[in-house]
Amino acid sequence: MLKNILDNRDNYQPGLSIDCVIFGFCDNQLKVLLIKTAYSDKWGLPGGFVSVDEDLDLSANSVLYKRTGLEGIFLRQFATFGAVKRNKGHFNDTIFDMLSTPLEDRDWYSQRFITVGYYALVDFLRAVPQPKNDEETVEWIDHNAVPDLILDHRNILDKALETLRMELNLMPVGYNLLPDKFTIPELQKLYETILDRKLDRRNFLRKITAIGILTKLDEKKSNVAHKAPNLYSFDQDKYNEVVKNGLHQGW
Amino acid sequence: MLKNILDNRDNYQPGLSIDCVIFGFCDNQLKVLLIKTAYSDKWGLPGGFVSVDEDLDLSANSVLYKRTGLEGIFLRQFATFGAVKRNKGHFNDTIFDMLSTPLEDRDWYSQRFITVGYYALVDFLRAVPQPKNDEETVEWIDHNAVPDLILDHRNILDKALETLRMELNLMPVGYNLLPDKFTIPELQKLYETILDRKLDRRNFLRKITAIGILTKLDEKKSNVAHKAPNLYSFDQDKYNEVVKNGLHQGW
DNA sequence: ACAAAAGTGTTTGGCGTACACCCATGA
DNA sequence: TCATGGGTGTACGCCAAACACTTTTGT
Numbered sequence: 001m002l003k004n005i006l007d008n009r010d011n012y013q014p015g016l017s018i019d020c021v022i023f024g025f026c027d028n029q030l031k032v033l034l035i036k037t038a039y040s041d042k043w044g045l046p047g048g049f050v051s052v053d054e055d056l057d058l059s060a061n062s063v064l065y066k067r068t069g070l071e072g073i074f075l076r077q078f079a080t081f082g083a084v085k086r087n088k089g090h091f092n093d094t095i096f097d098m099l100s101t102p103l104e105d106r107d108w109y110s111q112r113f114i115t116v117g118y119y120a121l122v123d124f125l126r127a128v129p130q131p132k133n134d135e136e137t138v139e140w141i142d143h144n145a146v147p148d149l150i151l152d153h154r155n156i157l158d159k160a161l162e163t164l165r166m167e168l169n170l171m172p173v174g175y176n177l178l179p180d181k182f183t184i185p186e187l188q189k190l191y192e193t194i195l196d197r198k199l200d201r202r203n204f205l206r207k208i209t210a211i212g213i214l215t216k217l218d219e220k221k222s223n224v225a226h227k228a229p230n231l232y233s234f235d236q237d238k239y240n241e242v243v244k245n246g247l248h249q250g251w
Numbered sequence: 252m253l254k255n256i257l258d259n260r261d262n263y264q265p266g267l268s269i270d271c272v273i274f275g276f277c278d279n280q281l282k283v284l285l286i287k288t289a290y291s292d293k294w295g296l297p298g299g300f301v302s303v304d305e306d307l308d309l310s311a312n313s314v315l316y317k318r319t320g321l322e323g324i325f326l327r328q329f330a331t332f333g334a335v336k337r338n339k340g341h342f343n344d345t346i347f348d349m350l351s352t353p354l355e356d357r358d359w360y361s362q363r364f365i366t367v368g369y370y371a372l373v374d375f376l377r378a379v380p381q382p383k384n385d386e387e388t389v390e391w392i393d394h395n396a397v398p399d400l401i402l403d404h405r406n407i408l409d410k411a412l413e414t415l416r417m418e419l420n421l422m423p424v425g426y427n428l429l430p431d432k433f434t435i436p437e438l439q440k441l442y443e444t445i446l447d448r449k450l451d452r453r454n455f456l457r458k459i460t461a462i463g464i465l466t467k468l469d470e471k472k473s474n475v476a477h478k479a480p481n482l483y484s485f486d487q488d489k490y491n492e493v494v495k496n497g498l499h500q501g502w
Numbered sequence: 503a504c505a506a507a508a509g510t511g512t513t514t515g516g517c518g519t520a521c522a523c524c525c526a527t528g529a
Numbered sequence: 530t531c532a533t534g535g536g537t538g539t540a541c542g543c544c545a546a547a548c549a550c551t552t553t554t555g556t
Binding site: 434477 | 505506511523
Binding site: 183201 | 532535
C-alpha cells in the first residue's frame with residue numbers, strides 16, 4: 001500500500017489526510033470498519049491522503065472506494081483534527097525499515113499531519129471489506145468492542161458517533177444502513193443502538209411513520225420466531241427530500 | 252502582512268489556512284468582521300496560516316488574536332473547505348508584483364489551499380478592529396449587507412451562520428456577544444437576528460429564564476424611551492455548565 | 503393624555519410519554 | 530397452550546404557541 005503512495009507522493013497535499021468512520025449495521029449491532037496494517041499491532045480507521053487536484057469531498061469518497069470498494073454512499077465531513085502531536089512517533093525507523101521506505105521519503109510521513117474526519121453509513125451486506133494486500137486486515141468490529149486504536153482514531157470515532165447522534169435529530173437514518181426491505185423493529189434497533197437507549201415500540205412507530213419516508217409493503221418477514229413483522233422500504237424521493245430539508249424533532 | 256509570513260514561510264503547514272467568521276452584535280444587528288486588503292477590491296474573512304508546531308485550535312486563536320486583538324473568546328471549528336479550485340487565481344503576477352513577492356515564493360501562495368473554518372462570538376465593543384498596516388481595512392459589516400467576498404468566503408460565512416443557528420438549539424448564546432449588563436429584549440433581538448424570525452416576548456422570557464443562566468439585577472436601563480427594562484447578567488458558572496452539558500430544546 | 507415598549511398571567515392544543523390489549527407464530 | 534414479540538389504540542401531562550391586560554416612561 002505505502003509503495004503506491006510513494007510513487008505519487010508529490011501529488012498529495014502535504015500534511016493532510018482523511019479518515020473515514022464507516023458505520024454498518026448487522027445482528028442488531030452497530031459495526032465500524034477497521035483496518036490493521038502490518039506495521040502496527042493496533043487497529044485504525046480507513047484513511048488516506050488527498051490528491052492536490054481532487055476536491056476534499058471527492059477525495060474522501062475516493063479513499064473510501066479504494067480501500068473498501070464502496071461507492072456513491074452517504075459520506076459526511078464532521079470535523080478536522082489538528083493537534084500537533086497527533087501523529088508524533090506513529091512512524092519510526094524500525095517501521096520505515098520494515099516497509100523499506102526510502103530515506104528521502106521518511107520526512108514526508110513523519111511531518112505533522114492534519115486529518116479531516118468523514119463518517120459514512122453503509123449497507124453491511126454490500127460492503128465487503130477489501131484489504132489491499134496480505135499485510136492488511138479489514139474487518140467489521142462491533143462499536144462496543146473497539147480495541148485501542150492508533151493515533152487519535154479513538155477520539156475521531158467518538159466524535160463521529162457523537163455527530164451521528166446529533167444528526168439523528170435533523171435527518172432520518174437507515175437508508176444506507178439497512179437492506180432494501182426491513183421491519184420497523186429492525187429500524188428501531190438501529191436507532192436504539194445509535195442512541196444507546198431503549199425506545200418505546202409504539203411511539204417509535206408513530207414518529208417514524210409520521211415522517212412519511214416509509215412504504216409499507218404487502219409482505220411479511222418469513223422464517224422468524226413469533227409473529228411475522230411487516231416489511232417496509234424507504235420512499236427514496238421523500239427520504240432524500242427530508243434529508244435535504246431536515247426534521248424538526250428529537251428522539 | 253505578507254512580508255511577515257514570508258519570513259517564516261517554512262514554518263507553516265503548506266496548503267492549509269484558517270478562516271474566522273467573527274460575529275458581533277450592535278444596534279440590534281448581527282455584524283461580521285471583514286477585512287479588505289490592498290491587493291483586492293473585495294472583502295474577505297480574517298484568516299491566516301497554521302504553524303507546524305501549533306495545535307489547529309490554538310492556531311485559530313492565534314490568527315484571531317494577531318489580526319483583531321481578541322483573545323480567549325468562544326471560537327469553534329465548524330467545517331473544512333477543500334474544493335480544488337477554491338483559491339485558483341486568487342493571486343496572480345500582477346498582485347505578486349504589487350506585493351513585491353519574490354519569485355521563488357509565488358508557488359507557495361498559488362498552491363491549492365484547504366481552509367478550516369472557525370466561528371467566534373465576541374463583544375462588539377471590546378473587539379476593536381486592528382488593521383496590521385495601512386494597506387488593510389478591518390470593519391464590522393452588517394450581516395445583511397455583506398458584499399461580494401473573495402474566494403469562497405461567502406460560502407464559509409453562510410455555513411458558519413447555519414451552524415450557529417443549529418447550535419442555538421444546543422447551547423445558550425449571548426455571553427460574549429452582549430455587554431456584561433443587558434436587557435431581555437436585547438437578548439431576544441440577538442436571538443431573532445440569528446434565527447431571522449420574530450419570537451414572542453413572553454414565551455422568550457419564560458424559556459430563557461428557565462435555563463437558569465440569567466441573574467436579574469436590581470437595576471434598570473436608564474435613558475431609554477418608554478418603560479425602562481430590567482438589566483440582567485449571565486451567571487457565568489451556570490452558563491458554562493449549560494454550554495458544556497447542552498440544552499434539550501429548540502427555538 | 504397618549505404612544506410605545508416592558509412586565510405578568512392564562513388558555514389551549516399538540517406532541518411525547520406511558521401503558522393495555524389483541525394477534526400471530528414457534529416451541 | 531404458553532411464551533415471545535409484533536401490531537394497534539388511548540389517556541395523561543407537559544411544554545410551547547397564542548393571546549390580553551397592566552405598568553412605566555418620554556413626549
